[in-house]
Amino acid sequence: MGRKFIDCRAFPSEMNCSITIIADTEAELLDAAAQHAVAVHGHQDTPELRDQLRGAIHDGMPSEAAPSRAA
Template identity: 80%
Template sequence: MGRKFVDCRAFPSQMNCSIAISADSEGELLEAAVQHAVAVHGHQDTPELRQQLKGIIKDGMPSEEAPSRAA
Protein backbone atom coordinates (compact mmCIF):
# COMPACT_ATOMS: atom_id res chain seq x y z
CA MET A 1 0.00 0.00 0.00
CA GLY A 2 1.44 3.38 -1.01
CA ARG A 3 1.03 6.81 0.51
CA LYS A 4 -1.98 8.99 -0.22
CA PHE A 5 -2.19 12.77 -0.07
CA VAL A 6 -4.49 15.78 -0.15
CA ASP A 7 -3.12 19.05 -1.51
CA CYS A 8 -5.02 22.04 -0.17
CA ARG A 9 -4.08 23.96 -3.32
CA ALA A 10 -6.60 21.74 -5.18
CA PHE A 11 -9.49 22.82 -2.95
CA PRO A 12 -11.10 26.27 -3.45
CA SER A 13 -9.89 28.65 -0.74
CA GLN A 14 -9.91 32.40 -0.19
CA MET A 15 -6.58 32.13 1.66
CA ASN A 16 -4.77 30.20 -1.11
CA CYS A 17 -3.56 27.63 1.41
CA SER A 18 -0.56 25.61 0.26
CA ILE A 19 -0.67 22.82 2.86
CA ALA A 20 -0.33 19.22 1.66
CA ILE A 21 -1.11 16.30 4.01
CA SER A 22 -0.07 12.69 3.42
CA ALA A 23 -0.72 9.42 5.22
CA ASP A 24 -0.51 5.66 4.72
CA SER A 25 -4.28 5.14 4.81
CA GLU A 26 -7.24 6.99 3.34
CA GLY A 27 -9.03 6.97 6.71
CA GLU A 28 -6.12 8.58 8.55
CA LEU A 29 -5.66 11.11 5.76
CA LEU A 30 -9.35 12.00 5.68
CA GLU A 31 -9.42 12.65 9.43
CA ALA A 32 -6.36 14.92 9.23
CA ALA A 33 -7.76 16.78 6.23
CA VAL A 34 -11.12 17.31 7.98
CA GLN A 35 -9.34 18.64 11.07
CA HIS A 36 -7.36 21.06 8.89
CA ALA A 37 -10.46 22.21 7.00
CA VAL A 38 -12.34 22.87 10.25
CA ALA A 39 -9.51 24.45 12.29
CA VAL A 40 -7.83 26.51 9.57
CA HIS A 41 -10.55 27.20 7.02
CA GLY A 42 -13.61 27.35 9.30
CA HIS A 43 -15.57 24.61 7.53
CA GLN A 44 -18.13 22.49 9.35
CA ASP A 45 -17.44 18.75 9.60
CA THR A 46 -20.27 17.53 7.39
CA PRO A 47 -20.78 14.50 5.13
CA GLU A 48 -20.57 16.89 2.16
CA LEU A 49 -17.15 18.21 3.25
CA ARG A 50 -15.90 14.65 3.73
CA GLN A 51 -17.12 13.70 0.22
CA GLN A 52 -15.37 16.73 -1.29
CA LEU A 53 -12.15 15.86 0.51
CA LYS A 54 -12.38 12.21 -0.57
CA GLY A 55 -12.66 13.49 -4.14
CA ILE A 56 -9.24 15.18 -3.99
CA ILE A 57 -7.33 12.32 -2.34
CA LYS A 58 -4.53 11.17 -4.64
CA ASP A 59 -2.06 8.29 -4.57
CA GLY A 60 1.62 9.05 -4.02
CA MET A 61 3.18 12.26 -2.79
CA PRO A 62 2.28 15.89 -3.62
CA SER A 63 4.02 17.60 -6.51
CA GLU A 64 5.84 20.88 -6.09
CA GLU A 65 3.61 22.30 -8.83
CA ALA A 66 0.19 23.53 -7.82
CA PRO A 67 -2.66 21.31 -9.02
CA SER A 68 -5.71 22.78 -10.72
CA ARG A 69 -8.21 24.10 -8.19
CA ALA A 70 -11.59 22.36 -7.98
CA ALA A 71 -14.56 24.44 -9.01
Protein backbone atom coordinates in the same frame (compact mmCIF):
# COMPACT_ATOMS: atom_id res chain seq x y z
CA MET B 1 0.37 0.07 0.42
CA GLY B 2 1.48 3.47 -0.91
CA ARG B 3 1.08 6.91 0.56
CA LYS B 4 -1.94 9.11 -0.16
CA PHE B 5 -2.27 12.89 -0.16
CA ILE B 6 -4.66 15.82 -0.39
CA ASP B 7 -3.35 19.18 -1.61
CA CYS B 8 -5.28 22.15 -0.26
CA ARG B 9 -4.17 24.21 -3.28
CA ALA B 10 -6.72 22.23 -5.33
CA PHE B 11 -9.61 23.88 -3.46
CA PRO B 12 -10.79 27.48 -3.86
CA SER B 13 -9.66 29.50 -0.87
CA GLU B 14 -9.52 33.19 0.01
CA MET B 15 -6.29 32.54 1.92
CA ASN B 16 -4.64 30.55 -0.90
CA CYS B 17 -3.72 27.77 1.51
CA SER B 18 -0.71 25.74 0.36
CA ILE B 19 -0.90 22.85 2.82
CA THR B 20 -0.48 19.29 1.56
CA ILE B 21 -1.48 16.48 3.92
CA ILE B 22 0.09 13.04 3.44
CA ALA B 23 -0.77 9.79 5.22
CA ASP B 24 -0.44 6.03 4.86
CA THR B 25 -4.17 5.30 4.95
CA GLU B 26 -7.25 6.95 3.52
CA ALA B 27 -8.90 7.01 6.96
CA GLU B 28 -5.95 8.80 8.58
CA LEU B 29 -5.74 11.26 5.69
CA LEU B 30 -9.45 11.97 5.72
CA ASP B 31 -9.44 12.65 9.47
CA ALA B 32 -6.44 15.01 9.21
CA ALA B 33 -7.88 16.84 6.20
CA ALA B 34 -11.26 17.26 7.91
CA GLN B 35 -9.55 18.64 11.03
CA HIS B 36 -7.60 21.09 8.84
CA ALA B 37 -10.75 22.16 6.98
CA VAL B 38 -12.53 22.85 10.27
CA ALA B 39 -9.68 24.50 12.20
CA VAL B 40 -8.17 26.58 9.40
CA HIS B 41 -10.96 27.15 6.90
CA GLY B 42 -13.97 27.22 9.25
CA HIS B 43 -15.91 24.40 7.58
CA GLN B 44 -18.28 22.09 9.45
CA ASP B 45 -17.18 18.44 9.67
CA THR B 46 -20.09 16.97 7.75
CA PRO B 47 -20.53 13.86 5.60
CA GLU B 48 -20.65 16.19 2.57
CA LEU B 49 -17.27 17.72 3.47
CA ARG B 50 -15.74 14.28 3.92
CA ASP B 51 -17.16 13.17 0.56
CA GLN B 52 -15.57 16.20 -1.10
CA LEU B 53 -12.26 15.50 0.62
CA ARG B 54 -12.43 11.82 -0.29
CA GLY B 55 -12.77 12.85 -3.93
CA ALA B 56 -9.55 14.90 -3.68
CA ILE B 57 -7.37 12.04 -2.41
CA HIS B 58 -4.47 11.11 -4.69
CA ASP B 59 -2.18 8.10 -4.52
CA GLY B 60 1.56 8.59 -4.20
CA MET B 61 3.44 11.73 -3.32
CA PRO B 62 2.61 15.26 -4.49
CA SER B 63 4.57 16.83 -7.32
CA GLU B 64 6.23 20.22 -7.11
CA ALA B 65 3.72 21.73 -9.53
CA ALA B 66 0.70 23.37 -7.96
CA PRO B 67 -2.59 21.79 -9.03
CA SER B 68 -5.17 24.09 -10.55
CA ARG B 69 -7.76 25.35 -8.10
CA ALA B 70 -11.29 24.06 -8.50
CA ALA B 71 -13.76 26.65 -9.69
